[in-house]
Every structure is written in structure tokens, then in C-alpha cells.
Amino acid sequence: MRLQIYKSLWGMEHLTYQDSLSQIAAAGYEGVESPVPEAEHIEEFMELLREHRLNYIALIGSRGKSLKEHIETFADGMERAAALQPQLIISHSARDCMSDEDQAAFFRAALSEEQTHGVAVGHETHRHRAMYTPWHTAKLLQQFPDLKITADFSHWCCVCESLLQDQAGAIELASERTIHIHARVGYAQGPQVPHPAAPEYVLELRTHEAWWKRILSIRQASGVDVTTATPEYGPPGYMHTLPFTRQPVSDLWDTCLWMKERIGTSLTND
Numbered sequence: 315m316r317l318q319i320y321k322s323l324w325g326m327e328h329l330t331y332q333d334s335l336s337q338i339a340a341a342g343y344e345g346v347e348s349p350v351p352e353a354e355h356i357e358e359f360m361e362l363l364r365e366h367r368l369n370y371i372a373l374i375g376s377r378g379k380s381l382k383e384h385i386e387t388f389a390d391g392m393e394r395a396a397a398l399q400p401q402l403i404i405s406h407s408a409r410d411c412m413s414d415e416d417q418a419a420f421f422r423a424a425l426s427e428e429q430t431h432g433v434a435v436g437h438e439t440h441r442h443r444a445m446y447t448p449w450h451t452a453k454l455l456q457q458f459p460d461l462k463i464t465a466d467f468s469h470w471c472c473v474c475e476s477l478l479q480d481q482a483g484a485i486e487l488a489s490e491r492t493i494h495i496h497a498r499v500g501y502a503q504g505p506q507v508p509h510p511a512a513p514e515y516v517l518e519l520r521t522h523e524a525w526w527k528r529i530l531s532i533r534q535a536s537g538v539d540v541t542t543a544t545p546e547y548g549p550p551g552y553m554h555t556l557p558f559t560r561q562p563v564s565d566l567w568d569t570c571l572w573m574k575e576r577i578g579t580s581l582t583n584d
Contacts, residue, residue, distance in 0.1 A: 371404060388407065407437040424437070
């Protein structure tokens with residue numbers, strides 16, 4: 315099993331594509347995870363990916379006040395993303411407040427779009443979205459055997475105010491359906507620890523690493539050669555800040571780089 319590590323452009327919006335992709339390639343990442351660029355920047359973005367030999371994972375999301383709008387915006391995002399031939403697509407899908415019937419209708423439509431475009435979609439386990447808890451995600455995965463996820467269990471820690479000690483079955487099912495990992499460490503009161511190297515969060519780090527290792531083990535046993543992961547740490551307001559100054563308590567680039575080096579060894583070595 316080979317682990318490919320991607321860098322998210324989240325928190326790098328102040329840089330040009332030229333500067334951000336050059337920096338990412340120089341740091342040894344194998345790809346970039348980001349929303350589809352605006353139309354006027356697509357050619358530049360794709361050329362820079364080729365120049366720096368970087369793969370691409372596209373990020374899309376559904377939005378709107380109605381089921382119809384969520385389905386339509388997802389379909390539009392799929393079309394725009396698939397045109398760039400990404401390695402896979404990550405989706406922030408549907409809403410937590412939708413009825414079970416509307417969520418089911420959304421994912422039926424999403425699976426149809428995925429089949430039409432021929433690009434694998436990992437629906438992210440994310441607050442505010444349909445897959446906001448382990449148990450509700452498990453219900454959806456049981457209902458739709460072809461549904462796949464991007465595992466960001468840090469959100470579940472926050473929503474459940476725990477390290478999910480009582481959710482082993484749901485985590486196992488989610489792990490079996492995972493096609494991409496967001497390697498961010500959460501804790502009981504939030505989706506992002508101040509820094510994953512901090513000794514006071516060693517339990518959280520080891521818990522998340524155990525989940526990620528299980529995902530890799532499942533994928534390797536099923537014959538998958540490559541798994542992708544993104545150390546997706548965010549800027550302030552995800553990152554903690556000092557009161558009154560709003561100064562971040564950690565450097566975002568260094569935090570992601572530390573996590574990249576950590577998972578590059580801890581997840582691939584026994």
C-alpha cells in the first residue's frame with residue numbers, strides 16, 4: 315500500500331497559483347486538493363499541475379434551500395470537476411437538517427452523477443452536512459452500498475464531544491467505505507487541536523492514527539495499491555488564536571508539514 319499525501323489550498327488563498335503550487339511541490343507533496351478554479355484560471359492551474367507533476371483532488375459542495383437546489387448544484391460541481399480529470403472528487407453533501415427522505419433522494423442523484431462522469435466521489439464526514447454523525451452516516455452507508463466517503467473523523471469528535479469510544483461499529487463501516495483521508499486531529503470540543511505534536515493531545519493523535527491505519531489496512535486487504543490523504547488543517551477560525559489579537563497559535567504551513575511527515579512514517583510502518 316502506497317500513501318499519497320496531498321496539500322490543501324485552504325489557508326493559501328493569499329498566494330497565486332504559481333506560488334502555492336511551487337511551494338507545495340518543493341515540500342514533497344504528491345498532489346493538490348482544492349475547489350475547481352474559476353473559469354479564467356483553469357488553464358493556468360492545469361498547466362501548473364503538469365509543470366510540477368502534481369495530482370489533483372477536486373472539492374465540491376451542494377448548496378441551496380431545497381432538495382432540488384442541492385441536487386442541481388452537486389450536478390454542476392460534478393460536471394465542472396470531472397472535466398479536469400481529478401484523481402477523485404470530495405463533496406460536502408446535502409444538509410444535516412434535511413429529512414431522511416430528502417437525504418436519500420440526494421444520494422440517489424449523487425450516485426447517478428458519479429456513474430455518469432466516471433470519477434469516484436468521497437462524501438465528507440462533515441458538520442453541517444448529511445454525514446455529520448457516525449450513526450447517521452452508518453444508516454446512509456447501509457442504505458446505499460455504493461456510497462463512499464472522505465473520512466474526516468475530527469468532525470465527529472466535535473459533534474459527539476468524545477473520541478467516539480462508543481461508535482466502533484459505525485467507524486468500522488465508515489472505514490470500509492473510505493477512499494480518501496483528511497488527516498486532521500480533532501478533540502472532544504473542536505475539529506482541530508492547536509497542534510497535533512502538542513503532548514497534551516497525544517491521546518487524540520494516537521486515536522486518529524489508529525483509525526487511519528485501519529482504513530489503510532482495509533484498503534490494502536481489498537487489493538487497493540494507493541490511498542490518498544490530506545493533512546487538512548485550517549487557518550483561523552479553525553486554528554486557535556490568542557485572545558484580543560487573533561494571532562494564530564501555530565503556523566499553518568508548518569502544522570500541515572509536520573502532519574505530512576508524521577503520517578508518511580507512522581501510517582506506513584508497523
